[in-house]
Amino acid sequence: MNPFKLNTKTTWCPGCGNFGILESLSQVLEEASLKPQDVLVVSGIGQAAKLPHYIHAHGMNTLHGRAVPAAMGAHVANPALKLILTSGDGDTYGEGGNHLLHGIRRNLDIVHMVHDNQVYGLTKGQGSPTTAFGQVTRLQYDGMKSDPLNPMAFAISVGCGFVARSFSGDPKHLKEIIKAAMAYKGYALIDILQPCVSFNQVNTFKWYKDRVFKLPETYDPHDKVRAFEMAQQFGDEGIPIGILYQEQKTDFLGRFSHLEKPLVQYERSPKAVDTLLDELL
Amino acid sequence: MKKTIVIGGAAGEGINTAAQFVERMVKEKGLYFLSYKNYMSRVRGGYNFTTLTVSDVPVHSICDEADFFLALNEEATQFAKLHTAPDGLIATTETTSESGLISLKSEALDAIKNKNSGTMAGVGAIAAYLGFERDKLMHLEQTKWSEVINRQNAEAAALGYALFQSVEHPVWQLKEPEKPQIMLNGNTAVALGAIAAGAGFYCAYPMAPSTGIMAYLMKKQKTTHMLVEQAEDEIAAMMAAIGAASNGVRAMTGTSGGGFSLMVESLGFAAVSEVPLVACNVQRPGPATGLPTRTEQADLLFTLFASQGEFARIVLAPTSVSDAFYTTFRAFNLAEKYQVPVLILTDQYLADSTVTTNRFETEALKIERYTQTEPIEDYKRYEFENYIGNRKYPGIDSQSVIMTDSHVHDVYGHVSEAQDVTNALKQKMMAKMKMILEDLNKPELVGVSDYKHLMIAWGSTAGIVREAVEMLNENGQKVAALCFSDIYPMSENVLEAYVKPGVTVVNVEGNATNQFGKLLRMETGVKYARSINRYDGRPFTAKGIVQSMEVIVNESI
Numbered sequence: 001m002n003p004f005k006l007n008t009k010t011t012w013c014p015g016c017g018n019f020g021i022l023e024s025l026s027q028v029l030e031e032a033s034l035k036p037q038d039v040l041v042v043s044g045i046g047q048a049a050k051l052p053h054y055i056h057a058h059g060m061n062t063l064h065g066r067a068v069p070a071a072m073g074a075h076v077a078n079p080a081l082k083l084i085l086t087s088g089d090g091d092t093y094g095e096g097g098n099h100l101l102h103g104i105r106r107n108l109d110i111v112h113m114v115h116d117n118q119v120y121g122l123t124k125g126q127g128s129p130t131t132a133f134g135q136v137t138r139l140q141y142d143g144m145k146s147d148p149l150n151p152m153a154f155a156i157s158v159g160c161g162f163v164a165r166s167f168s169g170d171p172k173h174l175k176e177i178i179k180a181a182m183a184y185k186g187y188a189l190i191d192i193l194q195p196c197v198s199f200n201q202v203n204t205f206k207w208y209k210d211r212v213f214k215l216p217e218t219y220d221p222h223d224k225v226r227a228f229e230m231a232q233q234f235g236d237e238g239i240p241i242g243i244l245y246q247e248q249k250t251d252f253l254g255r256f257s258h259l260e261k262p263l264v265q266y267e268r269s270p271k272a273v274d275t276l277l278d279e280l281l
Numbered sequence: 282m283k284k285t286i287v288i289g290g291a292a293g294e295g296i297n298t299a300a301q302f303v304e305r306m307v308k309e310k311g312l313y314f315l316s317y318k319n320y321m322s323r324v325r326g327g328y329n330f331t332t333l334t335v336s337d338v339p340v341h342s343i344c345d346e347a348d349f350f351l352a353l354n355e356e357a358t359q360f361a362k363l364h365t366a367p368d369g370l371i372a373t374t375e376t377t378s379e380s381g382l383i384s385l386k387s388e389a390l391d392a393i394k395n396k397n398s399g400t401m402a403g404v405g406a407i408a409a410y411l412g413f414e415r416d417k418l419m420h421l422e423q424t425k426w427s428e429v430i431n432r433q434n435a436e437a438a439a440l441g442y443a444l445f446q447s448v449e450h451p452v453w454q455l456k457e458p459e460k461p462q463i464m465l466n467g468n469t470a471v472a473l474g475a476i477a478a479g480a481g482f483y484c485a486y487p488m489a490p491s492t493g494i495m496a497y498l499m500k501k502q503k504t505t506h507m508l509v510e511q512a513e514d515e516i517a518a519m520m521a522a523i524g525a526a527s528n529g530v531r532a533m534t535g536t537s538g539g540g541f542s543l544m545v546e547s548l549g550f551a552a553v554s555e556v557p558l559v560a561c562n563v564q565r566p567g568p569a570t571g572l573p574t575r576t577e578q579a580d581l582l583f584t585l586f587a588s589q590g591e592f593a594r595i596v597l598a599p600t601s602v603s604d605a606f607y608t609t610f611r612a613f614n615l616a617e618k619y620q621v622p623v624l625i626l627t628d629q630y631l632a633d634s635t636v637t638t639n640r641f642e643t644e645a646l647k648i649e650r651y652t653q654t655e656p657i658e659d660y661k662r663y664e665f666e667n668y669i670g671n672r673k674y675p676g677i678d679s680q681s682v683i684m685t686d687s688h689v690h691d692v693y694g695h696v697s698e699a700q701d702v703t704n705a706l707k708q709k710m711m712a713k714m715k716m717i718l719e720d721l722n723k724p725e726l727v728g729v730s731d732y733k734h735l736m737i738a739w740g741s742t743a744g745i746v747r748e749a750v751e752m753l754n755e756n757g758q759k760v761a762a763l764c765f766s767d768i769y770p771m772s773e774n775v776l777e778a779y780v781k782p783g784v785t786v787v788n789v790e791g792n793a794t795n796q797f798g799k800l801l802r803m804e805t806g807v808k809y810a811r812s813i814n815r816y817d818g819r820p821f822t823a824k825g826i827v828q829s830m831e832v833i834v835n836e837s838i
Binding site for chain 2 (some may be wrong): 040057073272273
């Protein structure tokens with residue numbers, strides 16, 4: 001029995017891509033020989049963000065758009081916990097866009113899984129930052145008037161060191177990518193394409209299935225310009241999945257050389273101010 | 282005995298430098314002072330001044346009238362004429378033959394060829410005025426500047442000192458305090474309180490007048506083993522603090538009203554997820570951008586009611602720099618005991634006032650975490666009762682799995698819409714408020730016991746009111762003041778022992794709407810009869826309050 005599995009009834013729709021993502025994540029965590037006590041799953045608000053309630057691990061179900069800064073605090077407090085961030089496309093790229101940018105700049109050591117179904121689910125069918133231009137939604141009856149965000153190109157351009165895409169309908173691939181992201185020390189962004197059976201009649205399971213293709217083995221994810229070029233490909237010309245870009249750099253906590261151990265492990269005393277008070281004498 | 286020195290000029294003319302020299306001399310002399318910067322929100326130019334009140338007893342209030350005014354330019358000289366006591370002295374760096382003005386200009390000073398020589402001559406003059414020995418000027422050389430500049434500064438100061446010895450001025454007797462004095466401002470006191478409390482993480486976005494807290498903590502993060510991070514915005518700042526606090530590290534954020542406005546949703550998250558968060562709102566006048574570098578007490582009700590829904594919170598408003606240290610320390614224990622957000626409400630006046638005060642005592646301070654480190658079968662993180670001391674966070678033991686949730690949640694921290702859970706959580710919040718009351722400090726009554734007028738004040742204004750009461754009592758006025766540092770939750774009986782028949786309640790607040798007065802009325806049913814308000818962005822002065830009170834007292838005779 002996988003220790004990460006819970007017998008909780010979810011509120012996701014039958015056929016939702018979230019099930020596959022939850023299953024893949026649980027399997028990867030188990031295969032990594034981790035215990036539920038070793039893992040902290042942080043989310044914002046949305047359908048995807050309910051995931052911490054459906055997995056047996058430490059969890060933080062925070063506010064819409066705010067998972068990244070909450071994760072930063074949690075991570076600096078106790079980096080011994082393997083930190084997984086799961087949230088949707090609206091949560092991550094819309095409400096939380098600014099936090100994503102700065103989370104990447106800090107190079108927090110976290111695995112950020114974006115359940116990207118190109119639509120809002122919890123609020124029932126409005127356009128998201130990744131909904132195609134002109135696509136009709138339950139709210140945007142006349143079609144989307146904004147261009148879609150390209151999350152992969154965005155992440156590469158702002159310096160993310162691990163930029164990958166996968167598909168909830170290909171659990172084997174998804175598991176491989178999550179594994180690689182967990183092995184990466186730094187900000188690992190995975191955009192996981194996922195159908196929304198209730199509110200996105202355009203980007204269906206079949207729509208993704210017909211378009212996704214795995215990056216060839218000869219593809220070099222360390223070539224930033226090539227990666228940026230590859231990240232442009234989305235839609236009828238095919239959608240590349242795999243690790244688009246990878247670069248090793250010092251992670252956030254590695255940049256604070258004065259900390260010898262996790263913050264949570266320091267024994268602290270009011271006496272610490274005595275020498276500081278002496279300076280004020 | 283009290284003397285007020287004012288140094289006025291344009292930004293960039295060395296007001297701060299001069300004030301710092303004077304502060305150091307006063308401190309070395311072992312005297313108390315309070316120095317307050319009155320500056321415009323700009324880097325260069327404008328008219329700015331620093332007021333320094335020196336005394337042999339602790340100082341809480343500045344004085345509007347200078348006993349000695351150092352004017353660094355023509356505009357400042359004009360201000361000096363309006364804001365100097367009739368028997369006070371004005372020294373100017375301008376050439377003047379106007380009677381009543383003392384020009385620091387001399388050929389010898391000009392010969393020094395340093396743009397700040399006038400300012401430094403002023404520092405020397407102030408030293409002479411305060412009756413300090415000439416050798417007090419020696420340490421002016423111990424600065425970050427080059428040897429040449431140090432020598433020039435010392436020469437200029439010596440010229441000002443010599444010039445001033447020939448000017449007739451009152452000599453005053455000062456008792457030196459018994460205890461060693463530390464010198465700091467309100468922001469540093471808050472920062473030190475956080476360090477004493479064992480805070481490991483501070484995250485904030487720069488915003489006047491709160492930035493000083495972050496700046497001090499950042500400077501000290503290596504020796505204190507803290508991590509101090511400048512967030513991308515105030516939402517991130519508070520969320521990051523919540524993330525750390527829910528994972529076992531004492532964490533804090535700080536901001537001013539505009540940033541606090543952004544934190545509002547996160548505040549509710551901390552409350553419902555029962556995370557021990559500490560946040561400081563250093564008030565400045567609003568709304569919106571308001572007056573960035575000035576002071577007001579107009580965020581009280583906002584801080585008290587910020588965020589949707591009903592939840593438990595604690596609001597504390599230190600009345601002095603020293604109180605800011607002890608109150609911030611206490612905030613962390615309260616936050617972890619009750620698992621609630623604790624909001625510390627200071628203001629620009631307190632934050633930017635530099636004082637000498639008795640060294641803070643750390644002997645009696647005790648960090649209390651209220652955690653449960655033993656593994657427990659079927660652990661319930663969010664018990665509706667008996668939760669004090671039973672707090673766990675991820676990683677505290679090898680068995681527990683901890684959930685933190687922004688929804689209405691069950692005892693395990695999972696979303697629940699059940700009616701009994703919803704009711705139980707609400708009742709838990711209300712019960713927390715009752716319990717917290719027992720732990721908060723009662724207001725302090727100062728002044729004569731047979732008072733006919735009772736002033737009510739909170740936060741930094743309470744410190745100023747304290748001085749006003751002393752002055753009023755010395756004049757024979759039967760006035761007392763009730764000073765609130767712990768604000769909320771508030772007991773409905775809080776005024777019972779103090780508001781007796783025949784006592785007129787006078788509410789004194791740095792805002793236009795008497796927010797604390799309204800809170801008192803809401804919680805206790807007692808309405809103040811009169812009020813004294815200031816909302817021009819400037820702090821109250823004890824003298825100003827005395828004048829207003831004398832009018833009120835005379836009316837009722």
